[in-house]
Structure formats: C-alpha cells, structure tokens
Amino acid sequence: xxxxxxxxxxxxxxxxxxxxxxxxxxxxxxxxxxxxxxxxxxxxxxxxxxxxxxxxxxxxxxxxxxxxxxxxxxxxxxxxxxxxxxxxxxxxxxxxxxxxxxxxxxxxxxxxxxxxxxxxxxxxxxxxxxxxxxxxxxxxxxxxxxxxxx
Numbered sequence: 001x002x003x004x005x006x007x008x009x010x011x012x013x014x015x016x017x018x019x020x021x022x023x024x025x026x027x028x029x030x031x032x033x034x035x036x037x038x039x040x041x042x043x044x045x046x047x048x049x050x051x052x053x054x055x056x057x058x059x060x061x062x063x064x065x066x067x068x069x070x071x072x073x074x075x076x077x078x079x080x081x082x083x084x085x086x087x088x089x090x091x092x093x094x095x096x097x098x099x100x101x102x103x104x105x106x107x108x109x110x111x112x113x114x115x116x117x118x119x120x121x122x123x124x125x126x127x128x129x130x131x132x133x134x135x136x137x138x139x140x141x142x143x144x145x146x147x148x149x150x
Contacts, residue, residue: 003027003034004051007041007129016040016049021062023049037147041129043093043107050133052147058133060095060103071096072137074130077106093130 004023006012013034015024023040038051049059056067077090088108095103109128125132136143 002037002051002053004038004040004049005036007039007132014040016051018051018053018057018059018064021049021059021064023047039129043130044105046103046105048129048133050146056143056146058095063102065097065102067137067143068140069097070102070137071099072130072134074128074134091128091130093134095133 001015001017003013004016006014011029013027013036015027016022016038017024037053038049040047040049042048046061047059050067051057051059058065058067058070072093072095074091074093077092079089090106091109092106093104094101107130109130125135136146
C-alpha cells in the first residue's frame, strides 16, 4: 500500500494498492499532507493513478503502464460557457503506448481560470491533470525525479 493524493484537492490523501488497483476511502481531514507516492484524478469518466514503486507507472482504468513507454498529447477543443468570472475549457487527451492508442477522450479542465488572473505563480498544469501528464511525459528528467527523494 502506498499513499496517493487527489490531484485537485491538496489535503485529500488515500491509500492505494497497486496489486488490486484499488483506492481506499480518504484518510480524513489531515492538518499536514503526508509525503505521497502518487496522484489520482479522473479525466472524463476514467480513473487515472500516477504512482511510483520501482518505476513511474500510470494506471488507466484497470490497466497499468510503465510511464516511460507512454506518449501523451492534449489539446484544447473549445471554451465552455463562462460561469461568472470563471472560465473552463474542454480538452482532448490521447495516450499512446508503443505507438498504439491506449486511451483517448475529452475532459473538462478542473480550472477554473479567471478573467483576471489572481495566481500568476501557478502553471496551467496545476489545474489540468491531462496537461501535467503530457508535460512530464515529454521531460524524462522530470519524470525520473517525480515521487523520489532526489
């Protein structure tokens, strides 16, 4: 069992069993987030868990992939209707393993973005798990460091 954090809710940490591929109920209201070995999130209707044991792995639904074997791309399809000052985008993600598509789907960014950006220190990937996956798939040094003590 390892701990994984909800990518979109900082204080939400769960146990994850890589053998059964099950995520437990939340560990509860934590005053301090423990060090985690991964993140989980949903893109569209599919569950994703990015975690490290000996190597970086990505669980898509119930199938595990070695992260180094994946090529991931995302793009914006459209801007969704605004909700006040909040802006959301519909995104598309494709994940290839050895040049074969293993996942493709649309999802709404978790945003929101705002007409006036109050968080200039934040990156787009901080609100978009799909974009985060794409960025680390294209940066091998970053993917080597992720969830390690380096």
